Amino acid sequence: MATRRVAAARPGMSFDVKRDSAGDEFGFASDLENGFVGTAALGVPEIAIALTVVVLGKAGFNQLKSRLFGSLKETLLPDQVSRLRYHAGLFLLLIPILFGWLSPYLYESASDLMEH
Numbered sequence: 001m002a003t004r005r006v007a008a009a010r011p012g013m014s015f016d017v018k019r020d021s022a023g024d025e026f027g028f029a030s031d032l033e034n035g036f037v038g039t040a041a042l043g044v045p046e047i048a049i050a051l052t053v054v055v056l057g058k059a060g061f062n063q064l065k066s067r068l069f070g071s072l073k074e075t076l077l078p079d080q081v082s083r084l085r086y087h088a089g090l091f092l093l094l095i096p097i098l099f100g101w102l103s104p105y106l107y108e109s110a111s112d113l114m115e116h
Contacts, residue, residue, distance in 0.1 A: 053061045081089075 052064070056064060
C-alpha cells in the first residue's frame with residue numbers, strides 16, 4: 001500500500017492518502033470529499049438563501065435578487081430570439097437525445113462490422 005502526501009485547501013495543512021495497488025483511496029481524503037459533495041448537494045445553497053432572507057427580510061432579498069439577476073434575465077431570456085439562435089438551441093437539445101437513442105444500435109452495428 002503506497003502513501004502520498006496531499007495538500008489541503010489551507011497552506012500548511014496536509015494529510016496522507018493511502019492507496020492500494022488498484023489505486024482506490026481510503027481514509028480521510030474520500031470521507032472529506034464525500035462530505036463536501038454531500039453538503040453542497042443536500043442543502044447548503046438552500047440554507048444560505050434562507051439565512052439571507054432572515055437577515056435582509058423578504059423585501060431586501062427581492063431587491064438584491066432583482067439587482068443581481070435583472071440584467072442577466074434581460075440578456076439571456078429575451079422576448080424574441082433570432083432564427084439562428086433558435087435553431088442552434090434546438091440542435092444542442094436534440095444531439096444528446098438522438099445520441100442516447102441511437103448509440104445502442106450503433107454499438108451493435110459497429111461490433112458486427114468489426115467481426116467481418
